[in-house]
Amino acid sequence: MLSRILFKAGRPVSSCVRVAARMSSSTPSTLQVVDKNYPARVQDWENFKMPGAPYEGMGPLPPVPDFDENLVRHYVIPEYWFDFLYPRTGATGMYTLMAGFSAMLVSKEFFVYTPDAWYAATLLLTVAGLNKVAGKDIRNLFDNMRTDELKALDQVKSDQMEHIKQTVDEIKLEQWRSGSTEMINDALKNNLAMMLETEYLNRQATVVEAVKRKLDYQVEVQKVDSQLAHGHMVKWIEEKVMNTITPASQKTTLAACIAQLNAMPAK
Amino acid sequence: MAEKIAETVARNGIALHPKYYGAKLEPGMKLPGDTRLFRDIKLCEVPQWIMKRNFTPLGMWFWVKRLKWGWQSKYLHVRAPKGHYYAQLAVCASIAFYLSEYIDGGIKHERHRKYH
Numbered sequence: 001m002l003s004r005i006l007f008k009a010g011r012p013v014s015s016c017v018r019v020a021a022r023m024s025s026s027t028p029s030t031l032q033v034v035d036k037n038y039p040a041r042v043q044d045w046e047n048f049k050m051p052g053a054p055y056e057g058m059g060p061l062p063p064v065p066d067f068d069e070n071l072v073r074h075y076v077i078p079e080y081w082f083d084f085l086y087p088r089t090g091a092t093g094m095y096t097l098m099a100g101f102s103a104m105l106v107s108k109e110f111f112v113y114t115p116d117a118w119y120a121a122t123l124l125l126t127v128a129g130l131n132k133v134a135g136k137d138i139r140n141l142f143d144n145m146r147t148d149e150l151k152a153l154d155q156v157k158s159d160q161m162e163h164i165k166q167t168v169d170e171i172k173l174e175q176w177r178s179g180s181t182e183m184i185n186d187a188l189k190n191n192l193a194m195m196l197e198t199e200y201l202n203r204q205a206t207v208v209e210a211v212k213r214k215l216d217y218q219v220e221v222q223k224v225d226s227q228l229a230h231g232h233m234v235k236w237i238e239e240k241v242m243n244t245i246t247p248a249s250q251k252t253t254l255a256a257c258i259a260q261l262n263a264m265p266a267k
Numbered sequence: 268m269a270e271k272i273a274e275t276v277a278r279n280g281i282a283l284h285p286k287y288y289g290a291k292l293e294p295g296m297k298l299p300g301d302t303r304l305f306r307d308i309k310l311c312e313v314p315q316w317i318m319k320r321n322f323t324p325l326g327m328w329f330w331v332k333r334l335k336w337g338w339q340s341k342y343l344h345v346r347a348p349k350g351h352y353y354a355q356l357a358v359c360a361s362i363a364f365y366l367s368e369y370i371d372g373g374i375k376h377e378r379h380r381k382y383h
Contacts, residue, residue: 067345075354108383111365112374120361139349146347 028168031161 027035072078077094085093105111308316320326342352368374 064344064346067342067347067349067351069349069351071341072351072355075351076358109378109380110369112377113379114374114377143347 027161027165031164031168035161 070079073082082091082094085097089096102111106113111117305316321329338355339352342348342355365374
């Protein structure tokens with residue numbers, strides 16, 4: 001963590017590369033809770049109890065108050081003096097009082113006019129001029145010297161928050177991506193199931209066909225067997241019959257048939 | 268002022284932070300008799316108030332310390348200090364130096380006129 005603080009004197013830390021490279025989404029609710037409970041600066045310091053304090057009252061000191069520039073006028077005269085004289089003398093009361101007072105000092109020579117007085121006056125005028133010209137820049141310089149370190153420390157926390165947010169975004173993206181492959185995987189699975197079923201049916205048909213062919217062959221064989229037997233039987237019978245047929249028998253048979261024929265018309 | 272001190276004492280856990288210096292009441296502490304702010308005291312009561320103050324050396328030291336801490340807490344030990352502290356310091360130092368010169372130095376001899 002400390003290696004992230006690339007702190008060089010006078011220059012604020014900014015890891016702009018990582019921060020600017022990616023627009024992060026809004027803080028997720030879990031991180032909002034963390035951000036709220038561990039703020040960069042404790043606001044409610046009056047009710048803050050140091051966790052695990054060995055004695056009552058231990059803890060961080062209250063934060064120093066903000067400086068109110070309206071407390072003094074011209075850097076040296078408190079505003080309270082002006083407000084004190086306002087009811088009686090108005091807004092210019094204090095100025096009149098100061099003018100009269102300095103007139104009294106000079107006239108009674110409590111304040112002696114020496115070369116030192118002249119130097120003091122020129123110094124005052126020079127400093128006022130410098131303040132007018134370069135005052136804002138010098139004040140900003142000192143304020144930046146004060147706040148650079150605080151900004152760097154805040155930057156550490158904000159950088160870590162950004163990093164965490166980016167990690168969360170990446171995880172969500174990966175989840176989304178894997179979600180879509182889920183659909184593709186489902187489609188492939190369905191395809192595969194269909195293919196498997198088709199294959200199964202094909203193979204079933206093949207098996208059925210093979211078995212049927214075998215059975216048909218047996219049937220054909222039986223048929224052929226019976227045909228051969230029948231033919232053979234017919235031939236044998238014919239042969240036998242032919243063998244029994246002699247010319248003498250033919251004649252007798254013929255005479256018998258003619259006799260039958262002669263007998264029929266009588267009916 | 269007493270109410271404020273009591274209020275701060277009721278809030279436990281006040282450390283000796285410059286902002287609350289002297290706000291913690293411990294047993295054996297001696298508060299001044301009159302604890303109003305100086306601006307709340309009428310002019311006729313001022314001598315009475317002065318007599319009640321602590322004029323021992325330690326008391327004077329504490330007065331100096333209170334002055335210093337109050338002034339610095341207001342203008343220096345703040346979140347974003349500017350040049351007011353240093354300007355006031357310069358003015359006060361100049362005035363103090365001039366007074367020292369006038370009272371005990373040679374500036375009275377540099378007066379232009381003898382009778383004013």
